[in-house]
Amino acid sequence: MLPYFPEGTLHVIVVDPGVGTDRAMLCVAVGGHVLLVPDNGCWTEAAARLGGTPSVVRLAERRFWRDTVSATFHGRDILAPVAGHLSRGSARPPDLGPRTERWVKLDLPVARAGPQRIEGEVVFVDDFGNLITNIGAELYEEARDRVRQVLVGGAAIDGLVRTYGEAPPGRVVALVSSSGTLEVAVVQGNAARRLNAAVGTPVRMDLGEAAGATSPTGKPP
8 A cells, every 4th residue: 555655754663573572673764755663574565565665764862762662562652652743744764763675574485377277365354354365466567368268265266357347246256466466256245255265375376278378389379
């Protein structure tokens, strides 16, 4: 979602299961945005969409924090006060602590593309039970008309639809999600429950022959 915000936006991201441990807290300047985040990789994939090389500072100057810091709510006690100082101009990123070139990077699985199939997996299940995969549209855009089936959770889905409304309620469909990746959904239903699928469930796209393709003999297949 970061690219949808205007340049100059200050983001506070609190996805922090390691709160209270010795993991660092960071201020990241990238692509015209500033992110205040825990150093657990939660920001790296999102920031990559902004482009550019991050400038990262480790939050160490306690004078910009809340006087009392709990062991379980660093979003309130560290990140929010730092955001307040940055937004009012009483602090700049270099004032917050030392610059660092090392941080935790989120290591997401990468989809694999071949001439006859593309293989990936579910990386996110949204609140509606839609299955969001790591198969980016750039992997199959040129082969969109050759998508024969999408296989996930034991279901074989014929081709792609453009919108949910192109299929009747209850139909399992595959389409391009709002984030530009392959999505599997049940129209007016819950794909995760219907297909017994979760994060890590394999997904495969089978491709047919391209128009005008020839076999190894030089003849049309």
